[in-house]
Amino acid sequence: MSTVPTLPDFCVPVPGSTTLHAVLSGALRRALGDLRAVLHAYASGPWAADVAAFARAVGPLLRSQPGAIAAVVRRPEVGVWLRSLRPHAAQAVDPALGIPTLLCTIGLELARTETLRGPLRLRAWPRRVLGGGGRLALEIPPGTTALSFEPGAVWAERGAERQALPLVPDDLAFLPLPGSAVRLALVDDNPWAALEAHPDKSGNALDLGGQPAERWQAALGEALSIIERHLPPFRVEIEQVLRQVVPVGWFPEQHLSASVQEAIGTVYLSLHPNPMTMVEAVIHEVSHNKLAALCELDPVLENAPDERYASPVRPDPRPLWGVLLAVHAFLPVAALYAAMIEAGAPGSERPEVRRRLERIVEGNREGTEVLRAHARPTAAGAELLAEIEALDP
Numbered sequence: 062m063s064t065v066p067t068l069p070d071f072c073v074p075v076p077g078s079t080t081l082h083a084v085l086s087g088a089l090r091r092a093l094g095d096l097r098a099v100l101h102a103y104a105s106g107p108w109a110a111d112v113a114a115f116a117r118a119v120g121p122l123l124r125s126q127p128g129a130i131a132a133v134v135r136r137p138e139v140g141v142w143l144r145s146l147r148p149h150a151a152q153a154v155d156p157a158l159g160i161p162t163l164l165c166t167i168g169l170e171l172a173r174t175e176t177l178r179g180p181l182r183l184r185a186w187p188r189r190v191l192g193g194g195g196r197l198a199l200e201i202p203p204g205t206t207a208l209s210f211e212p213g214a215v216w217a218e219r220g221a222e223r224q225a226l227p228l229v230p231d232d233l234a235f236l237p238l239p240g241s242a243v244r245l246a247l248v249d250d251n252p253w254a255a256l257e258a259h260p261d262k263s264g265n266a267l268d269l270g271g272q273p274a275e276r277w278q279a280a281l282g283e284a285l286s287i288i289e290r291h292l293p294p295f296r297v298e299i300e301q302v303l304r305q306v307v308p309v310g311w312f313p314e315q316h317l318s319a320s321v322q323e324a325i326g327t328v329y330l331s332l333h334p335n336p337m338t339m340v341e342a343v344i345h346e347v348s349h350n351k352l353a354a355l356c357e358l359d360p361v362l363e364n365a366p367d368e369r370y371a372s373p374v375r376p377d378p379r380p381l382w383g384v385l386l387a388v389h390a391f392l393p394v395a396a397l398y399a400a401m402i403e404a405g406a407p408g409s410e411r412p413e414v415r416r417r418l419e420r421i422v423e424g425n426r427e428g429t430e431v432l433r434a435h436a437r438p439t440a441a442g443a444e445l446l447a448e449i450e451a452l453d454p
Contacts, residue, residue, distance in 0.1 A: 065359045068444040071351065072392045072452060074294035081298045081351060085135075088325065088357035092134045093123075095147040099163070102148055108160045111183045115164045118181040118210075119171065126176060133170045137304050137326030138191045139163065141251055144323040152323060154252045161185035162250070168210035170194055173228050181210040191234075191250055193305055198234035198248045199226045235305070236274055239282030240289075245274065246305040246327075253321045254307075254329070265319050265329040270311025272332055277308055280332060284339040291400040295344065295393050302350050306330055318342040320349040322356065337417075341394050348390035361385070361442040370431050373424035381435055388428035389445070392452050395421045422454060429453045 066083035074080065100120075103112050123130055133139055142163040145154035165186045171177045173195045186208050190199045199215065201208065207218040215226045236245040247267065254265045269277065289296040304326035309317060316338050317331040328346035333339055355361060362382055369378035372387060379387075398418040401409040408414065429449055438446055 065355075065441040068355075068441060068448065070448065071355070071445055072348075072389050072448050073292075073396045074298055076294050078294055078298075081301055081354075084351070084354050084358065085301060088354045089131055089135050091357050092140055092143055093127075093131060095143045096130075096134060097123075098148055099143060099146045099160075102146075103156060103160055108156065108185065111164055111185055112160070114182060115168070118177060118179060119167065121178070122171070122176060129171070129174065129176045132174075132194075133167055133176075135326070136166075136170065136192075136194055137324050138193055138250065139166050139170070140326065141253070141321070141324040142166065145252060152253060158187065158252070162187045162190075165190045165208060165210075166192065168208075169197060169199065169215060172210040172212065172215050173197065175212040177210060177212050179211070183208045183210070187250065189248070189250065191248055193235055193244060193246065195228065196230035196232075196235035196244065197228060198231050201226075236278060238278055238285065238306070241282070241285055242300060243281075243285075243303050244305045245277055245281065246307050247274070249307045249327075251307075251321060251324050251327060253323055265307065265309050267307055268310040269308050270332055272311045277332055280336070280339050281306060281330075281343070283336050284343050287336065287340050288344065288397065291404065291406065292344075292393060292397040295347075295397075298351070299343070299347050302326060302354065303328065303347055308332065316342055318346050320346045320353070322353045325350055325353050325357075337414075340397065344394050344397065345390040348393060349386060352386060352389055355441070355445075359439055359441040361439055361445060363437040363439060363442075364435065368435070370435060371427075373427040373431075381432070384428050384431050385436070385445075388425050388432065388449055391421050391425050391428075392449065395425060396452075426453055 066087065068080055070078050071080050100112055100116055142159050144150060145152055146156060146159045146163060164183055168181045169190050169192045173192060184207055186201050188201060202217050202224060204219050205217040206220060209216040209218060215228065216223045217226055234248045238245060249267050307327060307329045309329045309331050311332045313334055316333045319329040330342050362385065364381040366380050368381055370381055370384055372379040372384050395418060432446060436446060
């Protein structure tokens with residue numbers, strides 16, 4: 062594991078905080094090491110030729126342009142495959158899918174940014190190659206026999222013929238959100254999106270719920286604006302860690318959200334008519350992304366996964382990690398509601414707003430008591446729990 066930075070405000074950031082930036086930097090260093098480990102692990106076997114071609118084209122860039130490679134590796138559509146292919150991965154993906162997807166996804170981004178110095182020619186690929194940085198979703202034509210990634214271009218080869226694949230932003234794939242670099246992603250190739258830990262959900266299939274994309278953009282933009290007004294340090298952190306929001310339906314009577322530990326930078330959200338429900342969901346899932354990044358550096362808790370405890374926000378008994386996830390996510394939600402009430406924000410005088418804050422605070426208190434009684438933290442985990450104790454009223 063990489064060196065863990067100090068964590069004075071990892072739950073609720075203070076103005077000017079650098080805590081998350083330091084954690085993300087450490088996670089990125091690990092990801093660069095993972096890239097080298099994956100290339101080494103698959104240097105022989107069925108994918109050896111493509112891995113060797115990739116190493117020849119990209120290996121020198123790791124030394125000459127490490128910043129450019131780092132920018133690619135931190136993309137969620139790259140990181141999820143790295144974390145699923147690295148040695149001793151918590152969830153291991155089939156390399157028959159993972160290796161071609163990883164190599165092609167990195168190749169696409171390096172071609173788009175003209176970082177490649179020469180061609181990278183690959184013999185295996187997924188049916189679609191995504192590049193969120195350039196809002197690209199390349200469908201590979203049937204009959205393709207090789208893909209060639211070159212500075213500023215990608216070619217699909219069919220024998221002696223070459224077809225240029227367009228490197229232009231695709232508004233049917235990635236849509237901008239107002240005032241943010243985060244995208245609404247209408248494509249998703251996360252291999253773990255179908256996994257589900259919540260008893261009331263069945264995966265995270267991409268679905269606009271019959272609503273126009275513009276409604277999603279407006280709702281997410283409004284949520285980000287509310288966070289900007291009332292919890293500005295957290296709004297800064299959203300831009301640091303989050304890259305894309307994947308829509309998973311429209312449910313006016315409930316809200317469903319999720320994130321996947323391997324897919325740092327991606328959250329799954331449903332659409333809801335209540336703006337504050339959207340605000341809570343964004344804060345909640347971004348907080349989960351923050352903890353996922355920290356886990357790249359440190360396990361935080363040494364409790365066994367099969368230990369189960371009552372959760373303040375879930376009907377099913379949860380591993381202690383699940384209780385920590387809940388408290389860590391709801392502390393900034395409580396901070397936002399408290400700030401709105403203190404500032405006299407429109408609507409904050411309504412009784413239901415104060416009742417919502419009271420319920421969140423009570424849930425946080427219950428969760429903190431469970432953590433206090435049962436947590437066996439690492440040194441970094443102890444710092445995190447100390448902040449939680451300090452924030453528990």
